[in-house]
Each structure stands twice: as structure tokens, then as C-alpha cells.
């Protein structure tokens with residue numbers, strides 16, 4: 001079904017992972033993700049809760065590594081998109097494949113076994129299952145490192161009442177390496193195997209619906225959707241081969257060519273609608289984005305442009321906020337007209353971050369624009385941002 005790795009673990013409770021996750025919530029290290037709560041952890045670490053009678057978990061991995069970020073297309077400044085989001089929304093593709101996999105297995109075994117499947121958005125702790133099955137080991141950046149494909153893999157599981165022989169966890173570890181910890185620009189890996197969610201650029205640019213803390217903005221550089229730094233520096237990843245198929249589009253086309261049947265859900269299965277994963281109008285890969293285009297994007301254009309991609313998750317306002325931060329970090333005067341426009345017509349979150357970016361760029365025109373905006377602005381948060389930009393301006397840029 002296009003998966004690259006498969007291992008099996010038992011359906012025993014994940015007691016240790018549960019305790020670690022609950023402590024993380026208690027310690028405030030999952031702050032900013034209100035949906036990652038105690039009841040989710042309790043459910044996700046008890047396979048019997050997910051599927052009464054569960055005996056085994058089939059752990060799957062799909063390679064998403066692709067080479068080459070396209071910087072050349074735009075003459076405007078661009079921002080970087082994390083690799084996992086270069087193509088189609090993987091949730092739909094992988095769930096479709098897992099469903100077909102289960103159906104195929106049912107036909108092969110002649111057995112109506114029960115199954116539920118998960119990838120990312122369910123309560124299952126994907127990395128805990130992958131680690132116990134020996135699919136890979138926990139890296140110090142908390143990602144699962146597979147021996148052959150590194151961490152460039154999506155993880156999914158089929159929980160089933162089939163009795164399957166479990167595989168054993170790997171004995172591998174990161175050894176004395178700490179490259180990811182040293183390279184993380186925001187210090188989000190606060191200790192080996194521990195991420196402070198609120199510091200991680202992935203969280204700040206995708207899940208975060210509010211402002212990006214001032215002190216972290218310069219560290220974000222030009223990442224506008226996710227972050228790959230702790231994976232890019234990982235020596236295990238340097239040996240990983242790119243996916244032989246451009247899975248995000250060629251596999252969709254391949255499915256169509258082969259007329260792959262996607263059976264309707266039934267019995268114990270999760271009841272999700274059969275998604276139309278193919279969207280021929282929107283099959284380009286998105287590795288970087290034109291920051292000025294983003295700032296000027298209407299809601300309608302945004303939805304059309306990113307339909308069927310993970311980028312929709314950040315919402316238009318969030319992406320425009322991120323574009324302002326990247327433009328401020330690039331400090332390119334070519335962005336001044338678009339940022340000035342955003343300072344006036346954007347949503348408050350965007351207006352505030354546009355003020356910050358303009359403050360970083362500097363120049364007389366910007367000074368006047370910020371002062372004018374200060375006179376006309378009614379939102380307190382934006383006024384505070386303008387005030388800070390002007391203060392910094394006086395000291396550094398003028």
C-alpha cells in the first residue's frame with residue numbers, strides 16, 4: 001500500500017509513556033495545545049479504550065523525504081515550509097491507505113477482524129507505539145529515528161483484535177550526540193527527549209493562534225510553516241534516501257491509474273467519509289512561499305491555493321503573522337509597501353506583527369508610516385506593538 005516500514009507491538013497499555021505525558025502537561029510543557037489534555041493521554045495510552053478486545057498494534061511508516069527547497073521561483077523574499085508539508089495533506093492519504101490495507105487483509109485472511117487506525121490527529125501516541133514496536137528509537141529531539149529512513153517518516157497504526165507476534169524494541173540510541181539540542185534556535189529541546197511546546201517553531205508557526213513572543217521572533221528566521229532544523233542536523237538523517245515516489249502527487253495519480261478501490265467503512269471501523277484526495281488543480285509542491293504574496297492574500301485565494309494541503313492548518317491570519325516575522329528577519333526594504341498596507345488593513349494580529357517587521361527594517365518612510373498608524377490605531381495590542389517598534393526604532397535604526 002506504499003508504506004515503507006512495518007512492525008508489530010502488543011496492545012498492552014503504554015504505562016511509562018502515559019506517566020511522562022501527564023507529567024509534561026502538569027509541568028506546562030504542552031502549554032498552547034489545549035486539545036492535548038489528560039483525557040486524551042489516558043485514552044491514547046490504553047489500546048483497550050480505543051478498540052475493546054485489542055490484541056496487537058501494526059505500526060506503519062511512510063517516507064516523505066524529498067530533496068530541494070525551490071527558492072528560485074520568486075523574486076520577492078520567500079519563507080520556508082517544513083518538509084512534511086510540501087505535498088498533500090498526509091492524514092487523508094495515509095488513512096485511505098490504512099483502510100484499504102485493512103480491507104485487503106480481511107479478504108486475504110477471510111476474517112472479519114476488528115480494527116481502528118490512527119495517524120497524527122487521533123489520541124494514539126504515535127511515537128510511543130513506533131518505539132515499542134522497534135520501528136525506530138526516540139531521538140533526543142523526540143522524533144522517532146528509523147535505522148534506514150531516519151526521522152523523515154509519518155507514523156500510523158492499525159489497532160486490531162488479531163493476535164500477531166510482537167516485534168522487539170530496538171537497542172539503538174543517539175549515544176553522545178547532542179547536535180539537535182545545540183542547533184535548535186529557540187532552545188525548545190530543554191533536555192534530551194523533552195520539548196517545551198511553547199518554544200518550538202513548529203508550534204509557534206502552525207498551532208499557535210496568538211502572537212509570537214517578541215523574544216522568539218528573531219530566532220524563527222524565515223520559517224513560516226513548521227521547522228526542520230533539529231532533523232536537518234541529525235546525522236542519522238543524512239544517510240536517509242529520498243522517497244522513490246513523489247508520494248504526495250504521483251501516488252494519487254497511481255491510485256487513479258490502478259483504479260484502487262477504497263471500500264466504504266463498516267463494522268468496528270472509524271466512521272470517516274471517503275475523502276476525495278485528488279485535486280488536480282492543486283498538485284504542485286510547496287517548499288517555500290512568496291512572503292509578499294502571502295501578505296496580500298484574501299481569504300478566498302488562501303483557501304483555493306492551499307486546499308488539500310497541511311498549510312490550511314495555520315489559518316490565513318496565522319500565516320500572514322508568520323510572513324511578517326520572516327520579513328522582519330530578512331529586513332528587505334522591498335517588503336515595505338506590503339507591510340505598510342498590512343499595518344492598515346490586516347487583522348489586529350497581522351497589524352501588530354507588521355509593525356514589528358517595519359521596526360526591524362527602518363528608514364524614514366517607515367518611521368512616518370508607524371507614527372501615522374499610531375494616530376489611527378484603535379486596538380491596544382497593536383498600539384503596544386507600534387510603540388515597541390518606535391522605541392526600538394529610535395535606538396537602533398534611524
Ligand code: B12
Nearest residue numbers: 017021082120125126142143144154155193195202226227
Ligand atoms: C503534539 C505534537 C507536536 C507538538 C510537540 C509537542 C510535544 N512535546 O510533543 C509540536 C506542534 C511542537 C510538534 C512538532 C513537530 N511534529 Co508533531 N506531533 C504531535 C503529536 C500530535 C503528539 C505528540 C505527543 O504525544 N507528545 C507528548 C510527548 C510527551 O511525547 P514525546 O515528546 O514523544 O515524549 C516521549 C519521549 O520524550 C519519551 N521519553 C521520555 N523520556 C525519555 C528518555 C529516554 C532515554 C527515551 C529513549 C525516551 C524518553 O517518552 C515520551 C512519551 O512517549 C504527534 C502525533 C501523535 N498523535 O502522536 C505528532 C508527531 C509527533 N509530529 C510529527 C512531526 C513530523 C513533527 C515535526 C517534525 C513537524 C515540523 N517539521 O514542523 C515537528 C518536530 C518537533 C520535535 N522536535 O518534536 C510526527 C513525528 C514523526 C517521527 N518520525 O517521529 C508525528 C508522530 C505525527 C505523525 N503521525 O507522523 N508536534
Ligand code: SF4
Nearest residue numbers: 184200201227229230
Ligand atoms: S522543530 Fe525547530 S524549534 Fe522545534 S525543537 Fe526542532 S529545531 Fe527546535
Ligand code: SF4
Nearest residue numbers: 139140174177180234
Ligand atoms: S541529532 Fe543526534 S541527538 Fe539529535 S536525534 Fe539525531 S542522533 Fe539523536
